[in-house]
Structures are given as C-alpha cells and as structure tokens.
Amino acid sequence: MSDNWGFDTAAIHAGTAPDPATGARQVPIYQTTAYVFKDAAHAARLFGLQEVGYIYSRLTNPTVAALQARVAELEGGAGAVCCSSGHAAQIMALFPLMGPGRNIVASTRLYGGTITQFSQTIKRFGWGVKFVDLDDPQAVRAAVDDDTRAIFCESISNPGGYVTDIPAVARIADEVGLPLIVDNTLATPWLCKPIELGATLVVHSLTKYITGNGTVTGGVIVDSGRFDWSASGKFPSLSEPEPAYHGLKFHETFGALAYTFHGIAIGLRDLGMTMNPQAAHYTLMGIETLGLRMARHVENAQKVAEWLENDPRVTSVTYAGLASSPWNETARRVYPKGAGALFTFSIKGGYDAAVKLVDNLKLFSHVANLGDSRSLVIHSASTTHSQLTDEQKIAAGAGPDVVRLSIGIEDAADIIADLDQALAAATA
Numbered sequence: 001m002s003d004n005w006g007f008d009t010a011a012i013h014a015g016t017a018p019d020p021a022t023g024a025r026q027v028p029i030y031q032t033t034a035y036v037f038k039d040a041a042h043a044a045r046l047f048g049l050q051e052v053g054y055i056y057s058r059l060t061n062p063t064v065a066a067l068q069a070r071v072a073e074l075e076g077g078a079g080a081v082c083c084s085s086g087h088a089a090q091i092m093a094l095f096p097l098m099g100p101g102r103n104i105v106a107s108t109r110l111y112g113g114t115i116t117q118f119s120q121t122i123k124r125f126g127w128g129v130k131f132v133d134l135d136d137p138q139a140v141r142a143a144v145d146d147d148t149r150a151i152f153c154e155s156i157s158n159p160g161g162y163v164t165d166i167p168a169v170a171r172i173a174d175e176v177g178l179p180l181i182v183d184n185t186l187a188t189p190w191l192c193k194p195i196e197l198g199a200t201l202v203v204h205s206l207t208k209y210i211t212g213n214g215t216v217t218g219g220v221i222v223d224s225g226r227f228d229w230s231a232s233g234k235f236p237s238l239s240e241p242e243p244a245y246h247g248l249k250f251h252e253t254f255g256a257l258a259y260t261f262h263g264i265a266i267g268l269r270d271l272g273m274t275m276n277p278q279a280a281h282y283t284l285m286g287i288e289t290l291g292l293r294m295a296r297h298v299e300n301a302q303k304v305a306e307w308l309e310n311d312p313r314v315t316s317v318t319y320a321g322l323a324s325s326p327w328n329e330t331a332r333r334v335y336p337k338g339a340g341a342l343f344t345f346s347i348k349g350g351y352d353a354a355v356k357l358v359d360n361l362k363l364f365s366h367v368a369n370l371g372d373s374r375s376l377v378i379h380s381a382s383t384t385h386s387q388l389t390d391e392q393k394i395a396a397g398a399g400p401d402v403v404r405l406s407i408g409i410e411d412a413a414d415i416i417a418d419l420d421q422a423l424a425a426a427t428a
C-alpha cells in the first residue's frame, strides 16, 4: 500500500493485490466457509490469536478483508471491520465500549432508524442515550456523566442534510476523555475524513453512497487507532484480561489495532453480524467510482437546491450548501467539497401537494433508501414518520409539507425537469 496515493487511486487499489493463487486481477469472491489449517499447531496458534489468519467466515474472509483494508485506507484509519448493515455497525461499534448502566451522548440530528435503535432497542441491553444539540458545546459537556462511554454524531445528517462541526465536537470529546464516533454515511470519506478532524471511530452504512447502486446492505467500523483504551479504566473489554482468550489484554497485546481485533475476535465471533463475500464484492465494485460519483452527486445537489430555492412553488430548502442555510459557514469550513446530496424542501399546499408531488415524479423513485446513483424521493410524514403527531413531525424536520430528496448522478437538467413537471401537477 502506498501512503502517497490520491483518493481515486486508493479507491481502486487499496487492500488488493493480484490474487496470489491465480493472478486474478479483480478481487475473487472467496465463497468459502472455512480454511484448511496447515497442521494442528497452526490451528492452535490461530485460535489463540498468536497468529493472524483465516479460520471461519463468520470472523474473516479474504474478499471482506480486501474491503476492510480499502475503507480503512480511504478513511485514514488503522483498521476496519465490515458487518452486515449500517445498523449492525452501530451496535458493533458500541459493544466493546458499553455495559449495563452505561450511556452515550448522541446528536439530536440523526437518521430516524438510528434514533429508534438508540432510544428503544439498546435499552434492552441496559444501555442509555442522551440526545443533545451538538451545536451547543455547553449542552454536550452537561450531558456527559461518569457512565458516558462515547459521543455519537453524523457528519452530514439525515434527513435535512445539516452538517456537524466535527473539529468542535472532537475537542469536547478530548476534553472529557471519551471516544467520538462519527457516522460518515452521508459524507463518505470523499467529502469528509472524520479521523483527520479528530474522531476516534467512523461507522458507515455501506448500503448507501459507498456501494452506490442500491444492491446490498453493509456496514463498517473504522478505528483511528489513536484512543488510549487503558488510560481511564472505563473500557475494561479492551484494557482488562479477556477470559475467552486465556486472559489476553487486547490493548496491551494489539496496541493501535486493539479495537479492530476485538471487533473480529469478540464482536463478529459472538454477535455474528457478518458481511458475506458477495456483498463485499458488490461494495468493492461500487467503491472504485466513489470519487467520480460523489463529485457529481454534490454538483447536482447544489444545482437542484438552488433551482428549488428560487421557485415560487417552494417554501424552503434545507441544503447546507445554500448561502441561506444556518449551516452554510460550517459546511464551507468542514465540508469544502460539498454538503452532500440529501436534503428536504417544503412545498406550498401542505400535505396534499407533497403527496401529489411524489406521485407525479417520474425519474425519481419513491423509496426508503438514499445514496443510490438514481434520484430518490420520500414523503416522510406519510411513511417513515407517520406514527408521530404533527408537532413531532415538524420537530423532526418531517412536517406534512416536507419532501426528502436524495439527488442522483443523472443529468441535472433531467432531474430539474422532473421536479418542475411534478411541482406543476402538485400545485395546479
């Protein structure tokens, strides 16, 4: 691996060499469950973590390993662990840090599914969450208590496309001695590298832009390798003897790779949220063009947002790339290549007009997904947020008149023409 490679070179080459067995240039899909040990001593060394190698595909697989190495390189991390979905990545990321009675401090501006996972499901593990506005440093400091084990945010957040000032949040995390976990799904490492900005861990839903074609679900956790897991005594899974590995201490033994090894040797082994090699193959195909796609995504999103903002049938547009956005200064400073390609807008005529707009769009697909090469739309109030009261919907940025767009990489003129004809039909 070369440290000097540019982003697009690394997106194609990092983590892969021609296949040593056959010379195959593309990464083979190693469709195998198990790997033959050289002899009994070799098997014993692998099981004892004294030697790194392949045992069983719930833990490691060469196709998945190539993807892990590539994402780690693109994010500037020490190591990465892939898993079956973005939501699996979030549980896997928290697992080594948490325990009953522990909590995380998380941003109020998160993907809806993450809010549900954090506010409902993790409670059953005895884990808690405190949601705070991460733009308010005092609120973050006030929320952290002795049981807090991490701070969690999204770089660019769903659904509004609001942006987080990662350097500012990382300074607070340093101050209070906690790891900062950044969900970088909407930005991808092409728009933002959270580790360079001070994050400890990065998680992704690979399902979205990184695969980029709406074919598979996947997730990944990237570790910066920089957090001192032994300093505070708050992370015994990483600093104390592990009974399931004859008292081995992960941090002492593996140093900067402690968290990554723990993710495989304990996380994947016991939680089993494994990525399969077929999914890794699709994601490796997608990632090769990540830089080209993201450049077009943000160029199109900026054009569409500006066009919508100037249209009299539209009340407001949330895109942080617009000069009118309260997040525009942060966007320019922290995300200089663009503010992503997901945002919402409000249409005159309320709920009825919003639903009519969605029904009249032809190029856009009405789906619960984002980050596809295709332009996508969803009316949150009648779908993802339909259980909420009107007041709650408005607070979540999903009021009755709000439509969420995920801008694809088609020709911008075609995207705008489709919105124009659907707006005409919806507001007639």
Ligand SMILES: *Cc1c(COP(=O)(O)O)cnc(C)c1O
Pocket (backbone or CB within 6 Å): 085, 086, 087, 088, 111, 113, 114, 154, 158, 183, 185, 186, 204, 205, 206, 207, 208, 217, 218, 219, 370
């Ligand atoms: C989709 C998404 C997730 C969840 O990922 P899955 O792959 O669907 O499990 C998490 N965070 C963000 C920002 C997302 O967009």
